[in-house]
Amino acid sequence: MPRVRNVFVVLKRELMSYFESPVAYVFMVFFLLLIGFLTFSVSRLYERNMADLQPFFFWYPWVFLILVPAATMGLWAEERDTGTIELLLTMPITLAEALLGKFLASWLFMAIAIALTFPVVVTVAILGDPDMGAVIGGYVGTLMLAGACAAIGMLTSSMTRSQVISYVISFTICLVLLLAGWEPITGFFSKWAPAWLVDTVAAFSFIPHFEALRRGVVDLRDIAYYTSIIVFMLFATHIVVENRKSA
């Protein structure tokens, strides 16, 4: 079993390294600007005159698509590139502890960014009477989605010493997982592909599981879906790092 203390030490260093460089601040500002722009200028949240946050949560998957791979691309690729992986993996901790610490750090970093959007919720709560169930569901969905994207990003980061390659691959994987369940795409495919195939592929997609949460339906199956993606990616990362330490 991974020891919590060791996981925490790695997590702390990883989180510190986000905030020691300007990357963290650029990231946060860009994230907030992007979410703000899409919510207010594109979806016109306030002009809708409805006290709900549907349009606000609607954009998260697309913003994560661009930003999460950037937050995770360094996790292993940088260690490999600078050789610090040799230092980290000869410390008296297990690989599982190291990778859990890294994953949780990137997830927590995303959670901090997400938490910074609270003024939007406060504003809507003051102006109207939003369905708090939907707000909580939206944030749960957003967090789970960020976790799944971060886990995919960590896997691709472990496969290469180039952060750019890691970014491109995890962007692509996340894009496929988003599009597979997106209405316009499923609609297009259902015209000629058998329905069961479209449904199966869509079931693997982020979107249907995110939509339910966004509407305030916290279904354990959706949580389980994201959890299993995260667990699968963590195992895959373990295998990749174990086998390609010095490559």
Next chain:
Amino acid sequence: MIEVRNLVKNFGPFTAVKGVSFKVEKGEVLGFLGPNGAGKTTTMRMIVGFLPPTSGTAVICGHDVVEQPVEAKRMFGYLPENAPVYDSMLVANFLSFIAEIRGFKGAEKKERVESAIRKCHLESVRYQSIGTLSKGYRQRVCFAQAILHDPPVLIMDEPTDGLDPNQKHVVRMMIKQMAAQKSIIISTHILEEMDAVCTRAIIISNGSIVFNGTPDELRSRSPSGRLDEVFRELTLGKEEKVNA
């Protein structure tokens, strides 16, 4: 203290290390020599449990690195080749991280970090970001990381590489001071360095040990008493010798 048992490492069809075995007792400083690409770094990486051996194993203070990696890793300090360190961190924060990951807390953690900073003369760069340090200082930070927990075993891959003569001297003195209480393996290309700090030398060539003995025994192998001649003799193939 360190027992290396028949280590073999294949990279695809290429065998980088071909069955290396030796022992290092307390109080010994083993110099690991050999030409570029001989397999020194690969052997050390297997001893510290970074690379899994194709076959064979290493036992450090009674702990097998393959079977009990975490216990074995507590027993040694390791200075990898090229002294990798986290560039974005401050020197003090980096050492503090190492102390934490090695299990120290509170006052003892502080004390460990302070003593490592003192021993490696890092006071002046304590709050500097590692990425802005000169090569010699980076090397010392990585050295500090290796001795922070005062381990019974030290494994160092080219600890004086890239240092100026004064700093080389400082590092050698530190190794000598610690030698009595520890088992130490250092790899080096500098024959005089081996002669100055090591109690025993192992020369490895093309993945196999070609010499294992004291520096004096090594010297006595050459009529002129010159180490570089013996080294050439032991590590060059027949054709290469003709061209050399």
